[in-house]
Amino acid sequence: MEHQSLTQTAGVIHARRSHGVSPTARAWLFLSPSMLFLGVLIAASLLVLRMSVGTKGAEWTGFSLASYAQLLEPYYLKSLLLTLRLALISAAIAVVLAIPVAYTMSRLTSPFLRRIFLAAVLLPLLVNLLLQSYGWLVILGPGGMLNQTLMGLGLIKRPIMLLYNQNGVLMGLVQTAFPLAVLPIASAMRGVARTYEEAAATLGASRFQVFRQVVLPMSLPGIITGATLVFAYNASSFVVPLLLGGRRVPMLAVMVHDQIAPLMNWPAASAAGVVLIVTTLAIMTLSEYITGRRRRLLEASQ
Amino acid sequence: MGDHDLNRRQFIKTVGVASVAAAALSVPFIRASASDTRFAGKTLRLLTWSDDTGLAALRNIAATFEARTGAKVIADRTGSTSEMVAKLKAGGDRPQYDIITLAGVGAEGLAAAGLLEKPDLNRIPNLIDVPEKYRTGANGHGIGYLLWCNSLVYSTRTLKQAPDSYAALWDADLAPNIFLPPPNWTEAMDLIIIAAKLAGGDEHNIEPGFKKLAELKDRVVTLGENPNQIAELFRTGSLDMGGLYAPAFFPKQIRDPNYGLGATFGMKEGFYTDLMLSVMPKNRPGDIDLAYAFIDHSLDPLVQGKMAEDIYNGPVNAKAIISAEARKSPFILTPEQIAEKAIMHDNAFLASVHDQWIRRYTEIFSS
Amino acid sequence: MSVLSKKRMALLPGDTGKFAGILSGFILLLAVLPILTMIVMSFSGASNLDFPPSSYSLQWYKAAWHTFVAPDASDVLSLGQAMATSLLVSCLTMIFATLIAVPAAYALTRCEFRGKAVALQLMSLPLVFPMVVLGLALLLVFDSLPFHLTTSRLVIAHVILALPFVVKNCTAAMLSIGSEVEEAARMLGASPLRAIVDVVVPLMKSGILAGMLLAFIVSFNEFTVTYFLYTIDVMTVPIWMYSRTVSSLDPTVFSFAVLIVLIDFVLIWALEKLVGEGGVSF
Numbered sequence: 001m002e003h004q005s006l007t008q009t010a011g012v013i014h015a016r017r018s019h020g021v022s023p024t025a026r027a028w029l030f031l032s033p034s035m036l037f038l039g040v041l042i043a044a045s046l047l048v049l050r051m052s053v054g055t056k057g058a059e060w061t062g063f064s065l066a067s068y069a070q071l072l073e074p075y076y077l078k079s080l081l082l083t084l085r086l087a088l089i090s091a092a093i094a095v096v097l098a099i100p101v102a103y104t105m106s107r108l109t110s111p112f113l114r115r116i117f118l119a120a121v122l123l124p125l126l127v128n129l130l131l132q133s134y135g136w137l138v139i140l141g142p143g144g145m146l147n148q149t150l151m152g153l154g155l156i157k158r159p160i161m162l163l164y165n166q167n168g169v170l171m172g173l174v175q176t177a178f179p180l181a182v183l184p185i186a187s188a189m190r191g192v193a194r195t196y197e198e199a200a201a202t203l204g205a206s207r208f209q210v211f212r213q214v215v216l217p218m219s220l221p222g223i224i225t226g227a228t229l230v231f232a233y234n235a236s237s238f239v240v241p242l243l244l245g246g247r248r249v250p251m252l253a254v255m256v257h258d259q260i261a262p263l264m265n266w267p268a269a270s271a272a273g274v275v276l277i278v279t280t281l282a283i284m285t286l287s288e289y290i291t292g293r294r295r296r297l298l299e300a301s302q
Numbered sequence: 303m304g305d306h307d308l309n310r311r312q313f314i315k316t317v318g319v320a321s322v323a324a325a326a327l328s329v330p331f332i333r334a335s336a337s338d339t340r341f342a343g344k345t346l347r348l349l350t351w352s353d354d355t356g357l358a359a360l361r362n363i364a365a366t367f368e369a370r371t372g373a374k375v376i377a378d379r380t381g382s383t384s385e386m387v388a389k390l391k392a393g394g395d396r397p398q399y400d401i402i403t404l405a406g407v408g409a410e411g412l413a414a415a416g417l418l419e420k421p422d423l424n425r426i427p428n429l430i431d432v433p434e435k436y437r438t439g440a441n442g443h444g445i446g447y448l449l450w451c452n453s454l455v456y457s458t459r460t461l462k463q464a465p466d467s468y469a470a471l472w473d474a475d476l477a478p479n480i481f482l483p484p485p486n487w488t489e490a491m492d493l494i495i496i497a498a499k500l501a502g503g504d505e506h507n508i509e510p511g512f513k514k515l516a517e518l519k520d521r522v523v524t525l526g527e528n529p530n531q532i533a534e535l536f537r538t539g540s541l542d543m544g545g546l547y548a549p550a551f552f553p554k555q556i557r558d559p560n561y562g563l564g565a566t567f568g569m570k571e572g573f574y575t576d577l578m579l580s581v582m583p584k585n586r587p588g589d590i591d592l593a594y595a596f597i598d599h600s601l602d603p604l605v606q607g608k609m610a611e612d613i614y615n616g617p618v619n620a621k622a623i624i625s626a627e628a629r630k631s632p633f634i635l636t637p638e639q640i641a642e643k644a645i646m647h648d649n650a651f652l653a654s655v656h657d658q659w660i661r662r663y664t665e666i667f668s669s
Numbered sequence: 670m671s672v673l674s675k676k677r678m679a680l681l682p683g684d685t686g687k688f689a690g691i692l693s694g695f696i697l698l699l700a701v702l703p704i705l706t707m708i709v710m711s712f713s714g715a716s717n718l719d720f721p722p723s724s725y726s727l728q729w730y731k732a733a734w735h736t737f738v739a740p741d742a743s744d745v746l747s748l749g750q751a752m753a754t755s756l757l758v759s760c761l762t763m764i765f766a767t768l769i770a771v772p773a774a775y776a777l778t779r780c781e782f783r784g785k786a787v788a789l790q791l792m793s794l795p796l797v798f799p800m801v802v803l804g805l806a807l808l809l810v811f812d813s814l815p816f817h818l819t820t821s822r823l824v825i826a827h828v829i830l831a832l833p834f835v836v837k838n839c840t841a842a843m844l845s846i847g848s849e850v851e852e853a854a855r856m857l858g859a860s861p862l863r864a865i866v867d868v869v870v871p872l873m874k875s876g877i878l879a880g881m882l883l884a885f886i887v888s889f890n891e892f893t894v895t896y897f898l899y900t901i902d903v904m905t906v907p908i909w910m911y912s913r914t915v916s917s918l919d920p921t922v923f924s925f926a927v928l929i930v931l932i933d934f935v936l937i938w939a940l941e942k943l944v945g946e947g948g949v950s951f
Binding site for chain 2: 716718805808809812897900901902908911912914919
């Protein structure tokens with residue numbers, strides 16, 4: 001409440017300076033070109049919303065909530081839970097792995113190493129997943145290098161299945177969404193001025209203590225942003241469960257795809273899509289709220 | 303942007319003329335005839351499969367058609383039937399293609415949405431040699447041009463001889479590691495029916511089929527969405543058997559002994575086929591005579607024979623010319639074998655159960 | 670815990686912390702392992718995916734080069750054409766995305782206004798939309814227009830997808846300048862618009878360029894939405910790659926993929942060079 005009144009005062013001052021144009025109008029004027037493009041996206045969203053309450057064959061004229069009711073059947077409910085669980089676990093793993101990487105990236109001084117690191121972080125997201133899946137097959141497949149090595153060492157008798165199940169999918173989800181975790185965390189860690197670290201170090205804190213008690217808490221907003229991005233991205237993942245799950249890990253986007261083609265049931269696909277969008281938006285809003293609150297707390301304490 | 307697009311089309315045409323010349327030189331089995339020049343310079347837009355079948359169609363149908371008529375075929379080779387259909391349905395009354403080759407189910411869906419033109423059979427002379435049941439599909443909206451034939455695929459290293467019944471899939475000692483088709487494919491529907499029949503049911507009494515399929519769960523390595531991954535798993539000895547799957551998916555690997563891949567159509571229960579159709583969308587961009595000429599050309603006995611040899615699919619033309627050498631191959635189907643053992647499924651019936659069966663199948667094999 | 674932290678402390682001498690460095694190097698190595706495998710396989714002398722290859726040769730590069738320069742009849746839409754389309758679409762995306770993102774970033778950082786939360790949410794909407802649904806929905810939107818769009822509909826879609834990244838980087842750049850500069854300019858008599866164009870924008874140059882490059886990278890690699898929107902005449906490189914790999918695989922695609930990885934690598938290199946120690950913002 002207090003925050004809101006503050007911003008409004010700021011707005012009034014601003015308005016007087018810019019010759020009477022309301023700050024809201026001015027801001028939206030600046031935003032209008034992007035809104036033009038986002039308008040297409042909004043139109044697309046409304047279309048999806050409209051289709052989700054349509055009926056198969058009469059997507060634009062029919063009205064029925066059957067597609068949403070259908071989502072409550074165990075088949076879809078299970079898939080939704082599986083999707084949320086995998087997205088959540090992958091976000092947790094990605095963040096845990098991203099923290100040391102982001103820390104290193106934010107403290108690297110050699111431009112060469114920095115570039116190599118950035119490329120290594122970004123490429124898995126960019127390179128054709130189909131081709132990467134052959135790479136995984138060669139490494140982790142039942143006849144792949146890892147299994148052959150383990151069998152050669154006599155550690156296992158039968159090849160262990162690392163692909164075509166939830167483990168394989170989880171690994172792929174973490175790998176491809178990794179940059180979405182690393183980059184915000186690295187940004188946040190760069191923002192933690194080195195002077196804080198030095199100050200803590202002069203007070204006798206070990207490097208690890210500095211990291212744990214200064215760097216980590218101060219980059220928490222970045223960590224939460226990273227986790228949210230990975231979650232949102234993976235919740236609608238389609239190619240990874242298809243290629244690394246051997247079609248045996250029915251994540252929601254795969255089912256959405258089945259409904260679009262071959263079943264041509266666009267209302268069902270749209271309804272599932274709406275649920276996915278709403279869920280991820282809700283989680284993003286929540287994380288925005290948490291990071292925003294935290295930022296304000298930090299600012300207030302300074 | 304408009305200008306740019308125009309230039310682009312112009313460019314394609316120019317490139318097209320050059321490659322017609324190239325094609326004429328590189329295609330030995332159809333002689334370019336100077337008499338049929340009605341279509342010279344015209345363009346046909348074709349949407350076909352992304353797999354080797356599509357490639358073979360370009361090689362054996364499109365290239366020879368270009369050589370014979372001087373027309374230009376621009377091909378989009380990005381489709382799988384289901385995605386093609388979704389895109390076309392969304393595209394509605396603004397199709398970008400003159401001819402689309404796709405599976406029966408897909409054509410059925412497009413015809414139901416009212417997007418297809420019913421071809422005039424009299425304008426396709428080669429249809430005379432095509433048996434009645436393979437002539438048309440999708441309620442007369444599609445012209446059959448090849449039979450997609452599903453086999454049992456097996457490892458020639460683990461299995462000394464080809465399995466002669468689908469029951470082999472359930473034999474854990476014979477084949478410990480198997481793969482099955484993914485739930486969204488028609489092959490999965492056929493497999494469900496096979497399982498039901500083995501368990502004493504049939505397509506109208508399907509419950510025993512699902513029970514029977516559930517027995518396979520622990521031995522299923524993957525539901526093979528990607529044929530190359532499947533071939534790779536066979537090469538590394540990780541799979542022993544699988545199906546239903548068309549050998550057309552890996553014509554190269556089957557020829558290569560390193561893969562140890564075998565495929566058989568010799569099951570005593572017969573083999574399942576799906577009639578692949580050529581369809582013409584309404585409001586096509588190109589010339590109508592050209593489209594008919596192309597469909598007719600796809601049924602030419604020589605073309606049909608070449609396609610069968612190339613990708614191990616059944617010809618629909620009963621007079622398809624298949625070389626004596628090719629007849630020895632266990633994978634290349636002759637019109638006689640087809641007449642004897644091919645089973646065609648009922649697309650209209652499958653459409654009514656598709657949704658439920660996909661769900662059951664997905665649920666059974668979820669890891 | 671304290672024992673553990675002491676142990677780690679011993680491992681963390683020097684400036685960057687060797688332990689964290691080694692650990693992150695290892696993590697990144699795992700992440701790029703499939704890409705490295707792919708690169709090695711592109712040099713294989715064998716005709717299958719045997720790994721490690723039994724022999725090495727440049728045969729696939731030669732074959733790839735052949736398809737590149739001499740498109741045969743069965744591949745009418747050659748990679749060269751797809752590449753031209755991709756570059757055009759990516760460049761246009763980059764320009765448009767930047768032009769619209771700079772004022773948006775200004776509004777989002779310098780103004781407090783009603784509906785800001787909504788604007789922020791809208792900006793992140795492209796990130797959470799399931800791609801398959803988005804592709805289909807955009808196709809339906811474009812097809813309902815009374816006129817035909819081909820290349821431009823790819824550009825519009827790509828701009829939407831790249832927007833969150835560009836806006837984020839411009840916002841970060843703008844935040845780092847602080848509003849004093851602009852106020853100083855205005856006190857010296859510059860109009861508000863002049864203050865932005867002449868003073869603020871040049872100062873955030875590296876942030877804008879980083880955003881531009883990111884837009885290019887996003888557009889150049891976009892697949893799912895493009896899959897729904899491409900037409901037979903306008904096909905991008907990822908679509909071309911897909912049509913070559915989805916169910917038939919010849920190892921030439923690995924050499925093409927290596928080429929694309931190389932292009933991406935150069936772009937990322939340039940991106941890092943631009944942003945320097947400031948880092949890419951997400």
